[in-house]
Amino acid sequence: MSVLTYKYRIKDSTSGTQLAKMGGAIHYVWNYCNEVSLLAFRRDKVLLSAYDLHKLTSGTSKDLRLSADTIQQVCTEYVTRRKQCKKIKLKWRSQKRSLGWIPFKAAYIKLRGDTVTYCGYRFRLWLSRPVAGDIKTGSFTQDARGRWYVNLQCAVADVTEPARHLELGIDLGLTNQIACSDGIIYRRDNLTRTHQEALAKSQRANKKTRTKAIQAKIANIRKDWTHKATSAIVRRAHRIVIGDVSSTKLIKTPFTKSTYDAGWGMVRSQLHYKATRLAGVCIEGNAMFSSVTCSDCGARSGPRGLSALGVREWRCLDCGVTHERDVNAAKNILALRTGRGTPIKGIRLL
Numbered sequence: 001m002s003v004l005t006y007k008y009r010i011k012d013s014t015s016g017t018q019l020a021k022m023g024g025a026i027h028y029v030w031n032y033c034n035e036v037s038l039l040a041f042r043r044d045k046v047l048l049s050a051y052d053l054h055k056l057t058s059g060t061s062k063d064l065r066l067s068a069d070t071i072q073q074v075c076t077e078y079v080t081r082r083k084q085c086k087k088i089k090l091k092w093r094s095q096k097r098s099l100g101w102i103p104f105k106a107a108y109i110k111l112r113g114d115t116v117t118y119c120g121y122r123f124r125l126w127l128s129r130p131v132a133g134d135i136k137t138g139s140f141t142q143d144a145r146g147r148w149y150v151n152l153q154c155a156v157a158d159v160t161e162p163a164r165h166l167e168l169g170i171d172l173g174l175t176n177q178i179a180c181s182d183g184i185i186y187r188r189d190n191l192t193r194t195h196q197e198a199l200a201k202s203q204r205a206n207k208k209t210r211t212k213a214i215q216a217k218i219a220n221i222r223k224d225w226t227h228k229a230t231s232a233i234v235r236r237a238h239r240i241v242i243g244d245v246s247s248t249k250l251i252k253t254p255f256t257k258s259t260y261d262a263g264w265g266m267v268r269s270q271l272h273y274k275a276t277r278l279a280g281v282c283i284e285g286n287a288m289f290s291s292v293t294c295s296d297c298g299a300r301s302g303p304r305g306l307s308a309l310g311v312r313e314w315r316c317l318d319c320g321v322t323h324e325r326d327v328n329a330a331k332n333i334l335a336l337r338t339g340r341g342t343p344i345k346g347i348r349l350l
């Protein structure tokens with residue numbers, strides 16, 4: 001079983017003011033939790049638990065026009081966050097500085113066609129693709145542009161027969177975002193760079209809505225491209241080894257912008273869950289020296305250092321084979337996986 005999240009945009013005309021009102025009620029619950037647990041701490045030197053908060057908020061669902069379950073989830077989330085931050089008090093939430101978020105359990109919503117009903121209110125969706133599997137939990141969320149979405153977490157059965165026999169090594173890069181050991185390269189424009197001018201212009205003119213729209217557009221294109229590339233990869237290979245390159249190290253170099261743009265984290269997580277869903281395997285392999293080692297003879301004869309990132313093709317001084325830099329790295333990552341490759345959390349090994 002895999003858990004997939006489906007996200008649908010709610011039609012503005014039907015989200016109306018209702019979701020904003022509910023979002024406001026959630027802020028109210030959150031702030032109440034904040035206040036009451038601070039008071040309890042000052043008086044008795046104890047931090048209220050989620051259970052305490054559930055008791056304190058019980059019976060308020062009618063007045064708040066939220067389901068009792070939603071209120072409980074907000075209390076629980078409050079306590080989780082407080083623990084994570086190791087603080088006695090968290091930031092206050094308000095319509096102005098917090099994005100709307102309304103959690104729910106499947107039992108409290110109804111999805112029929114393109115309409116979701118929650119607490120007696122109906123919201124219509126742009127149903128871009130059908131929901132598969134059983135809905136378990138979900139939430140309504142708002143983005144920075146004030147648009148509302150419904151997120152449905154569904155348990156989906158995994159497909160059991162892998163008809164693929166290919167093993168692929170994968171090198172994540174800045175120019176070639178994804179290079180595979182079989183020579184296929186998935187490449188797209190650097191989106192941050194392509195939209196740089198438009199973005200800078202709207203920022204200079206202090207057009208906030210326009211800026212947010214451009215940022216959302218970049219994020220959408222990147223996400224869409226990544227989905228297509230990762231789907232194509234898992235359909236080809238049953239075993240995938242990804243190089244363990246660290247974006248945090250590269251962020252400290254002149255390649256900061258390109259590193260953010262590459263979105264390696266997204267590529268990784270998508271390959272993981274998609275591979276698992278198709279009964280494949282995705283593990284992390286050692287990427288050390290992968291770009292300077294010749295995948296044919298094993299000599300470390302490739303171009304070195306950050307300046308060598310510009311070199312796309314090189315010839316091995318030892319055996320004379322010419323390599324495409326990233327494909328060669330991907331081949332090494334695949335070859336090195338045994339023994340040194342470490343499985344990533346939650347991913348099973350065959």
Ligand SMILES: [Zn+2]
Pocket residue numbers: 294295296297298299316317318319320321
């Ligand atoms: Zn060689």
